[in-house]
Each structure stands twice: as C-alpha cells, then as structure tokens.
Amino acid sequence: MVYMSGNLKDNPSFEKIFSELNCIACNKKTLEIMQRISNIPYFGEIFETITLCKSCGFKNSTILCLEQKEPIYIEFKIEEEKDLEARVIKSQNCIVEIPELGIKIEPCTANEGYVANVESVLFRIKETLFGIKNKKSQEIIKKIDDCTDGKLSLTLIFQDKSGLSDILSPKTIRKILNTKKN
DSSP states (O other), rough: OOOSSSSSGOOOEEEEEEEEOOOOOOOSOOEEEEEEEEEEEETTEEEEEEEETTOOOOOEEEEEEEOOOOOOEEEEESSEEEEEEGGGEOTOOOEEEEEGGGEEEOTTTTTTEEEEEHHHHHHHHHHHHTTTOOOHHHHHHHHHHHHHHHHHOOOEEEEESSSEEEHHHHHHEEEEEEOOOO
C-alpha cells in the first residue's frame, strides 16, 4: 500500500534507520530509509517504511498492517452512477472478484492495499488490461466502460482473511468469510 502525505522531512514521527546508501535509481550514496508505526483509519496500526533518495528523488513506500480482524466477505452491486463513488478500503491480503467479467485478483507480493472509490478499483483493472492486446481484455475494458457509463451492472466482491477491507455503502453486503477448507 502506498500512503504518503505531506513532506517527509516535516514529519518527525519517522525514524531514520539507514542513510548514505547507494540509490537503486541513480547509484549515488544519498539514499535514506526511514520507518514508523502509526494508525490509519480502517487499517488500524501499521508499520511503514519509506525509502527516499536526496539526489534523484526516488521514493518507495511499504506498509504492513499490524492488526487483523475477523475474515470478511464483501459484496457490492454497482448499479448506478452514485455507486462508483462508494469508498473502498482494500488491504494487501484481499482477493478482488468481478464475476460478470471473469476477473479474480489474488494477493501476491506486489499487491498493495489502498483507500479509494469503486470507480478507482475499476480504473486500476482497466489500466492493467490496456497493455494486453487481445480480444478478451478488450471485451472486459468495454464492459468496465459500460458500467461506468451506467449501461451495465457489475458485482464487486472482496474476500479478505485479514478482515481489513470494506466498501462503505448502505448497499454493501458483509458476511463472515469461511476460511476452512472442506
């Protein structure tokens, strides 16, 4: 999850743990690594690491959630334009599915958590598909466009073993996720 706000130099809660390292972007000995533990709404307590180069401006942020809640299943039907504005909290452990599109996004090491809205979730999927030039990906992009234009309903499903994800809307269906294998 990338969560950076304000100027890092103005934020005294970060503790510098390494400095004068070789930057992976410019190879100068101006890379610093800082860390902190803080609290973010909906995610709870997090451990955040920031890597920053003073020379070239390279930045990288890694966040690990330190809390865990009860596993959750979330279902949200996108039926009208205002549904696109619903707030989304997605942890790095969350499986995202859109059954009508045949899409299932599993957590992986590159997976990030984020706070956004439903439209942004759809845009992220579209952005990934733009680089794939085949008929199936183009059909999915068209269906996402139809959904954002109000011509097609889609179902957004989150399955999160960490229980940290949510879609903030009165329409959201939430259930305890059964994580036991039969």
